[in-house]
Amino acid sequence: MTPPDALIPKPSPGPEQQALHDALAGLAASVSQLAVARGVPYAEVEEILRLAFVRAAARAHPGLPEHRKVSRISTTTGINRREVTRLTQQQARAAPRSRSLASAVFAHWRSQPPYVDRHGQACVLPRQGPAPSFETLAQEVTRDVHPRSLLDELRRLGLAEWDEASDTVALVREAFVPHGDRARQLGFLGDNVGDHLRAAVENVLGDDHAHFEQAVFASGLSAASLQSVRPAIRAQWQALLRALVPALEACVESDAKLQPAPQGRLRVGLYSYQESAAAAPLPDPAAVGPWVKTRT
Numbered sequence: 582m583t584p585p586d587a588l589i590p591k592p593s594p595g596p597e598q599q600a601l602h603d604a605l606a607g608l609a610a611s612v613s614q615l616a617v618a619r620g621v622p623y624a625e626v627e628e629i630l631r632l633a634f635v636r637a638a639a640r641a642h643p644g645l646p647e648h649r650k651v652s653r654i655s656t657t658t659g660i661n662r663r664e665v666t667r668l669t670q671q672q673a674r675a676a677p678r679s680r681s682l683a684s685a686v687f688a689h690w691r692s693q694p695p696y697v698d699r700h701g702q703a704c705v706l707p708r709q710g711p712a713p714s715f716e717t718l719a720q721e722v723t724r725d726v727h728p729r730s731l732l733d734e735l736r737r738l739g740l741a742e743w744d745e746a747s748d749t750v751a752l753v754r755e756a757f758v759p760h761g762d763r764a765r766q767l768g769f770l771g772d773n774v775g776d777h778l779r780a781a782v783e784n785v786l787g788d789d790h791a792h793f794e795q796a797v798f799a800s801g802l803s804a805a806s807l808q809s810v811r812p813a814i815r816a817q818w819q820a821l822l823r824a825l826v827p828a829l830e831a832c833v834e835s836d837a838k839l840q841p842a843p844q845g846r847l848r849v850g851l852y853s854y855q856e857s858a859a860a861a862p863l864p865d866p867a868a869v870g871p872w873v874k875t876r877t
Contacts, residue, residue: 608778615770634658635668683734685722687757691819692826693721701819703752708732708743715750738765755815776848807855818851825849 594602616626638657645653651669655662690696690703695713698704707714709728719728732750735741740757743750758766780792829847836843 631660631664632668632671634660635665639669682723682726682731683738683740684757686719686731686735687740687752688822688826689722689830690718690752691755692822697823701823705749705751708748708750773848773850777850777852804857807857811853814851814853821849821851 612626615621616623635654635658638654639650641657642650642653651662651665654660654665654669658665660668690706696704696706696718704713706718709716711717715732716728719726719731722731732741732743736743740752740754741750742753758769777794780794784790784792784794
């Protein structure tokens with residue numbers, strides 16, 4: 582027998598609700614792709630999502646008396662009270678990790694004169710000696726860790742090489758992407774994409790657009806055109822790096838003297854995504870046409 586509820590047609594979502602569903606579907610598609618590629622079953626992802634719902638609902642109702650919290654969270658999320666009780670007893674996830682010293686040395690090397698040449702490329706440095714050397718570079722970032730230890734960490738991550746014959750060191754990558762360190766790469770994914778998504782969500786939910794979050798979008802591009810813009814993107818990132826790193830290092834050094842110690846954090850990124858026609862066919866050009874759009 583058909584349940585009575587099945588006979589009642591569900592109302593079509595309005596334009597805003599449909600846009601929300603489409604946005605969530607896009608996010609879910611990428612999460613699903615990562616989980617499938619890494620062998621994480623649906624049940625584990627569902628548990629993570631269920632826990633995230635419970636914590637979001639708890640934050641949405643601050644100051645709620647303890648005896649009413651489970652019922653309110655259950656009503657807000659649609660998760661039954663027994664599950665809510667179980668999930669609220671789990672420990673909260675640790676806060677995002679602070680920047681590592683290895684990444685700080687890497688950023689300093691990629692952005693600060695005299696460790697970059699006039700073209701903005703990282704110089705090959707003597708391992709020891711007066712500036713510019715790797716020793717002085719490391720000491721400008723921290724004196725709590727020996728420069729050799731920092732060099733060994735950069736080498737372990739596949740980011741730098743040491744030529745023992747000339748006793749010089751060189752960066753071998755343009756971005757801090759640790760080679761072969763899957764755990765750290767996944768950590769970056771969670772931190773970088775997580776902060777970007779948090780900024781976008783807070784801008785949508787709030788009225789003040791507190792976070793800077795913009796993008797440029799273009800369609801109708803050939804493979805050659807897609808490749809041609811990559812140098813410009815890299816150049817913009819290097820310019821941003823050279824401008825921001827010195828300012829942020831100065832702020833960190835100055836704020837370290839404040840009491841109590843400030844807890845604010847900032848993440849600034851630049852990303853690009855390209856898709857060929859073979860990977861995902863474009864809509865009919867007659868209906869859409871090539872165009873460029875700036876998202877503000």
